[in-house]
Amino acid sequence: MKRLTVPAIQRRKFEGKTQEPLVMLTAYTARQAQLLDPHCDMLLVGDSLGQVIYGLPSTLAVTLDMMIAHGAAVVRGSYHSVVLVDMPFGSYESSPQQAFASASRIMAETGCAAVKLEGGEAMADTISFLSQRGIPVMAHIGLTPQAVNALGGYGARGKSQQEHAKIMADARAVAQAGAFAMVLEGVMEELAVAITDSVDVPVIGIGASAHCDGQVLVTEDMLGMFDRVPRFVKRYENIAETIDGAAARYAAEVRTRGFPTDDQVYRPKI
Numbered sequence: 001m002k003r004l005t006v007p008a009i010q011r012r013k014f015e016g017k018t019q020e021p022l023v024m025l026t027a028y029t030a031r032q033a034q035l036l037d038p039h040c041d042m043l044l045v046g047d048s049l050g051q052v053i054y055g056l057p058s059t060l061a062v063t064l065d066m067m068i069a070h071g072a073a074v075v076r077g078s079y080h081s082v083v084l085v086d087m088p089f090g091s092y093e094s095s096p097q098q099a100f101a102s103a104s105r106i107m108a109e110t111g112c113a114a115v116k117l118e119g120g121e122a123m124a125d126t127i128s129f130l131s132q133r134g135i136p137v138m139a140h141i142g143l144t145p146q147a148v149n150a151l152g153g154y155g156a157r158g159k160s161q162q163e164h165a166k167i168m169a170d171a172r173a174v175a176q177a178g179a180f181a182m183v184l185e186g187v188m189e190e191l192a193v194a195i196t197d198s199v200d201v202p203v204i205g206i207g208a209s210a211h212c213d214g215q216v217l218v219t220e221d222m223l224g225m226f227d228r229v230p231r232f233v234k235r236y237e238n239i240a241e242t243i244d245g246a247a248a249r250y251a252a253e254v255r256t257r258g259f260p261t262d263d264q265v266y267r268p269k270i
């Protein structure tokens, strides 16, 4: 099976009335990518790895080198999905030139197909600069976690008329600037519906609406790795319990010399 392409993803918005929503999950490691890849259209190496993998309090301290190391692993572990890598905080905001320098490193050193960056109208020039120079960009608007300090938290966006209008303008601006798709995170549902219907590129929702052109979740969130998750997460498994149980059984067996048994040790053949 050939790897999906960015244009193929973009076209999905218009593939008839039966248009099937795009499936996207985060991946940070090669083995995780291998397991998720057959089920997904896109794998996102999200800067959420700051919290999920590195135990950081937010995504702000995530570096380009971290994104590149995990991005390369996910590309190596997948062959079907489009792999997108998040541009970390501080690597793209100051100018289109700075963004190009960072994005071109990400593309060259990981082999990914596209980058994602946070921001709407303010990032429109940068999105058009990158996309005209061979770097497909997915925008990320609504609740943008890199702006947590400016937004004052991770609460839903688009509640006031003013915020609604601002996020709608962001969506139009990034689509106009040439973003091939956008993530729309943590917004009032009616705004998500309105945006999906008013832009001509796929809108991938997270805490948005079933009406969006696709959905994304953080894989560890949907696997039930964490006790506390946002309202928009559905837990499809309870992997925390599975890991806790396995570690408890292993620890008990080690302490009682129940592990290893004859099956797990090397002896000369007779």
Ligand code: KIV
Binding pocket: 026, 044, 045, 046, 047, 048, 049, 086, 140, 183, 206, 216, 217, 218
């Ligand atoms: O970093 C991330 O995981 C993301 C998704 C939640 C969209 O940006």
Ligand code: NA
Binding pocket: 046, 047, 048, 086
């Ligand atoms: Na992100």
